[in-house]
Amino acid sequence: MYTPKNQSLLLKSPVVILLIVSLSVFISEAVVMLLLYSLPRLSILSDAILDATMLVALVSPALYFFLFRPLVIHIREREQIEDVLHKNEEEQFKVMIRTSLDAFLITDMHGRILEVNDAYCQMTGYSRKELKKMSRADIEVVETPQETARYTDKLLEMGSHRFETRKRRKDGRIQIVEVSSNYSKLNGGRIYSFMRDITERKQAEEKQASLLREIESANEELKNFAYVVSHDLKAPLRAISSLADWLAPDYADKFDDAGREHMRLLINRVRRMDGLIDGILLYSRVGRVKETISAVDLSRLVAEVIDSLAPPAGITVSIENTLPTVMAEPTRMLQIFQNLLSIAIKYMDKPAGKIRIACSDEGRQWKFSVSDSGPGIKQQHFGKIFQLFQTLAPRDRVESTGVGLALVKKIVEMYGGHVWVESTVGEGSTFFFTLPHTPAISISNTGTHA
16 A cells, blocks of 8 residues: 555655656756757857856766766867868868969958968969068059058948059069958958959950040041032032033034044043942941931832832833831931842843842841842852942943942941842842841931831
8 A cells, every 4th residue: 555654765765866866967968958059159158168067067076977077078079070160161261262263362451461372473473472571552553551541441331342453563564453352350350352353354445445536536537528528529520510511512513423422421420420429428427327217118118219210111120029117217228229229220231121129027137139130240249249339340331339239238237137149140130138127226216107
């Protein structure tokens, strides 16, 4: 029978007492371990536990052995693991910096050089030993105490700073470098900087800027040239043309056959010169004058071009399919079709000639073609005919300035397209050109249909 006396004897049993003590130690240690894991891993916490452990060891060795000794072992093991990880991170960082293609520099807050990598040594021409005895002021081209103070203040304020500066190599050469610096509070303040030599890039940019200035100057000279051509050359030409037109009928009976032929050549060459000047002016304006882009109905525009050219009775011009509406400057589109069609008409060598205009949608661009049944062009001349002032027939036989196809090529390429020719001698030629659905040139404004 269970009685209070038996209960008292049971509680006083050594086995029970040992079990209760062990259970209490286990629970206490588990609580402390859970507390240790749940709190942040701060060195101040670990130091406090170690200090308390030493005190407990002096007061109660048994309590130290059963409760705090496992904690001490755990803390020591964790510190060893963290030290190993920290050392591994440092080694990885050092390897990364040492093998980096960018130059790396560590300085203190006064600009003294503390560490560099091989790339920085190669950039400056100094050895690591030499650099560790120097400061940024010894290498920077412009480095005064005021400059250093401004640089440091901005870095402290922002935490990081990116800028360009000039450095002097050991051999005296000046380099332009791009610097990316970061500030760290460790060890009294450190500045970590990555640097990249951008001297060649800056030189290329300066060269490009110089070329742009030269182009602007050339364009200005071209404007002046166009003004001189249009005013100073055309005026005397008009006078010569008027004089020739006056002499030809009034003195016709006084000219022999040779004289009349010379007069005819004179009039034709004056007109050709006038047309050549007009062609040069048109060519010079392409790409130089700001374009006004609008939606151009090519079916309507091409029909108007055909009417204005008034082909001879023996030549038929047909539009094979409906031409699209494109975004372009109307005058440029007129110049393209006017030149291609006038060339086809002018060089037609058959009494019954045919000219066909067609178009197809190539996805991102339109592909146009102007075909004729004329004399054709030899393949070796395919490139020549698109050059300025180049013609295949003698100018006294076929009046031509040699500007038309060059003008077509310049306009098409200005819009991001391409122009070429396919031809068979004796059968005819086909001129192809493409126009992107979205023009390559900038759009100044949008107007109405042409």
